[in-house]
Amino acid sequence: MKEIKIESTLYVFENLEELPKEAFSLMQKAxxxxxxxxxxxSNFNVGAAILLDNDEIITGSNQENASYPSGLCAERTAIYYAGSQYPNAKIVRMAIIAGSKLKKTEQPIPPCGACRQAIAEYEIxxxxxxxxxxxxETGKVAKSNSLSNLLPLGFDKSVL
Known part of the structure; x- marks a missing residue:
């Protein structure tokens, strides 16, 4: 048996004001x-903003449906719109804010698994x-330099 160790690196800012200017502006859009x-x-509101390499900013918010699988997360709303409207543009940066209407959320909330997979597709x-x-909703902001930090051992077209 061989052991494989997987590590991820995230950077944590104490608050929005610590962010670099370009990230702060994008988070404001989110x-x-x-x-x-x-x-x-769910009473769980999420906003996402994407900066493309053509300087366009695309935003998205989660959209629920009584038939739960029919809804769509904020990240995928934004990323799919970017892909359909600007198919040759690259995604430079993404900002996400999430929080419950029922309780205060102060810790960084990463994208769900389905959104990680969708982001991975575009990164690849x-x-x-x-x-x-x-x-x-408030508090610390986490940064990952790549989706691969959030989704190690990702599934992609190479296995199909």
Whole structure:
């Protein structure tokens, strides 16, 4: 038997004000997007903002449905719109803010597994890493230099 150790590196900022200017601006767009979330069932609102290499900023918010699988997360709403409207643009950076209406969320909340897989597809497609900043409603902000830190041993087209 052989042991394989997998490590991930994240950077943690104490608050929004510690972020680099370009990340702070993008997180502000994610905060605005979160206000547009439609989450009457989970009461968990998420906003995402994506900076493309053509300087376009795309935002998305989670959109729920009474038939739960029919809804869509904020990250995928934004990433799929970016892919459909700007198919040749690369995603440079993504900012995500998430929080419950029922309790205060102060710890960074990363993308769900389905969103990690969707982001991974674009990172592989564009052959460059995507910086991802994520936070709860308030408090610390985590940064990953690549989706691969959040989804080690990812599933991709090489196994098909």
């Amino acid at each position: 905060i605005e997007a979160r206000e547009k979330a439609y989450a009457p069932y 497609k564009q052959e460059t890493p995507i910086e991802i900043y994520f936070m709860g």
